[in-house]
Amino acid sequence: MLKFATRTWFGRIGLLLLLCLPAVLAAAEPRLLDRVVAVVDKEALMESELQQRMQQVRAQITDRGLRVPPETVLRQQVLDRLILDTIQLQLAQRAGMQLDEQTLNQTLNRIARQNDMTLRQFSQAIEADGMSFTAFREQIRQEMLISQVRQRRVGDRIQVSQQEIENYLASPEALEQEGREFRVGHILIPVTDNPTPAEITTAQQRAQGLKKRLDAGEDFQELAVSSSAGDEAFSGGDLGWRTAAALPSLFADQVVRLSAGGMAGPIRSPSGFHLIKLLEVRGGAQHLVNQTRARHLLLTPNALRDEQATQQQIRELRNRIHRGESLATLARELSDDRGSKQSGGSLGWVSPGQMVPTFEQAMNNLEPGEVSQPVQSQFGWHLIEVEERRQSDLTDALRRQQVRQLLSERRFEEEVQNWLREIRDSTWVEIRS
Known part of the structure; x- marks a missing residue:
């Protein structure tokens, strides 16, 4: 059985998103003479579309081991949902909202991985179960657009103040x-x-x-x-x-x-x-993390100092620190990191994931009081000094x-x-x- 996410929207709060229904794969193309069952702001909804959606829902309910409601009840519920989906897609279209191919492909690849398949294998499985991959792809695109339009139109109405957070934290x-x-x-x-x-x-x-x-x-x-x-x-x-x-x-x-x-x-x-x-x-x-209090000195290549000259200068500065000069003093004088320069390169307490990987890896390999060899990142060349470490409770x-x-x-x-x-x-x- 293929696995799919079953939320219809994203969670900032995690977001509310229904990526797809497990029953989609059980749906077969309807074979009937089409007719209009509803008109939504000049857009016609067809009997074939309603029947296909009903087949999907029936299969989903059955897959969960639940009893399918009577046909008239199911038809009305599915038609109501189809009308609402159509209205939301119309709102997305009027707002000029589009889903780029890269985002859609990433979602499809993620669904395939959840089913322990490559995207090609996943596509073949969908086709084998009676639904074209093109139709499946379009359904995912529509569900993602609906989520986006909800987030924009409803999410923008919602503001949470600091006082509300305090009130909640103090509540029984x-x-x-x-x-x-x-x-x-x-x-x-x-x-x-x-x-x-x-x-x-x-x-x-x-x-x-x-x-x-x-x-x-x-x-x-x-x-x-x-x-x-x-x-x-x-x-x-x-x-x-x-x-x-x-x-x-x-x-x-x-x-x-x-x-x-x-x-x-x-x-x-x-x-x-x-x-x-x-x-x-x-x-x-409890949420405990290992934190590091560190400082650094950054040199960035520029029009007056090319890459080679920058490497040479950062090595010279490390030698000066090795001979007894303070990294903090040198950072105040020479660092290209404007955010930390005035505080002698101080980064404060750093939690895992805050720094870029190459910087964090070098920092984690240092003992308190130790200064690193020159470390290159996308920002330039660093000297890193670890001052102390602690385990912090970040639960609050x-x-x-x-x-x-x-x-x-x-x-x-x-x-x-x-x-x-x-x-x-x-x-x-x-x-x-």
């Missing part, structure tokens, strides 16, 4: 759940914009009816497939692994209080009523960075459903029976 949720991750199932029963009281009551009763069926022992994932309007419906409602901060805030407080297997809801939001189930919980770990700094990203992700996932409803309501759509 953060203190209780530090380092823990949750895998959550989600069912959304939608309501329209500005719903009438009767529409709200109908949706609520439907959600309560589903909750009763779940309490009676029906399978959550199968009900998500047949009943949820969430983006993850065809994956059994599985939101994947999230920290508490990355869960939609609407039900994050509920999730952290549940035991594995527990359920909550219906929970009301502007987009509808939500049912959630905590599928699994796992813990985190990393956590702050993660909180900023994950609060953005949380808002993104809440906002994307509102945005989808907005673009659906503002686009002329004609459904043809």
Whole structure:
């Protein structure tokens, strides 16, 4: 079985991206007389396109061992999703958004590697399973464009302040759940914009009816497939692994209080009523890194000093340091690194991955108090001095960075459903029976 990513967008917060569906490879070309099933802002959606998408979804659901919903239910759900995808691709086109061939090829190569294949072998496997590689490539391109347009149109609305990060870190949720991750199932029963009281009551009763069926022992994932309007419906409602901060805030407080297997809801939001189930919980770990406090002197070849002269001068400076002069003093006088020159070449505490590889490797091979031989990088020639080393707990700094990203992700996932409803309501759509 070929493996594919199943998120539909990127995660700054990790991003929200559905690269492809496992069921794509089970889909065969439809053989029917075509007709228009919907018109989206003058663009026709064809019966063949709808049938092909339905075949993909059926195979995906079956592959997960879930029960396929009735044909009329599945058709309506897939058509709604197809309409939304078309609207988003139209927005991308109007914004002039394009996906360059290099990025698309890199994604395809990554998918092939995930399946332990070369791209050629992967292409042959797709063709052997009944779908042209050209069609598969186009589907990946469209999914990536949809992710980009969501990121631009929804992500730009979201700002996270430092005070919000501080407030979150001080919250009982953060203190209780530090380092823990949750895998959550989600069912959304939608309501329209500005719903009438009767529409709200109908949706609520439907959600309560589903909750009763779940309490009676029906399978959550199968009900998500047949009943949820969430983006993850065809994956059994599985939101994947999230920290508490990355869960939609609407039900994050509920999730952290549940035991594995527990359920909550219906929970009301502007987009509808939500049912959630905590599928699994796992813990985190402390983030310790080895840091180095170092300084350096940089000489860069220029119009007055060619490569050979630069090498000669850096060797002479090392000899002067060997005879007792200070690297810090020489760096203040001669270094071409403007950022560190005034502080005697001080780089402060350096964490793994901060410096270019050749510099970091040379630095790591030094003992405290030792000065390196001349080291070449893309910036020029360096002399490096290690002052001391330590092991640091960067859990707090990393956590702050993660909180900023994950609060953005949380808002993104809440906002994307509102945005989808907005673009659906503002686009002329004609459904043809």
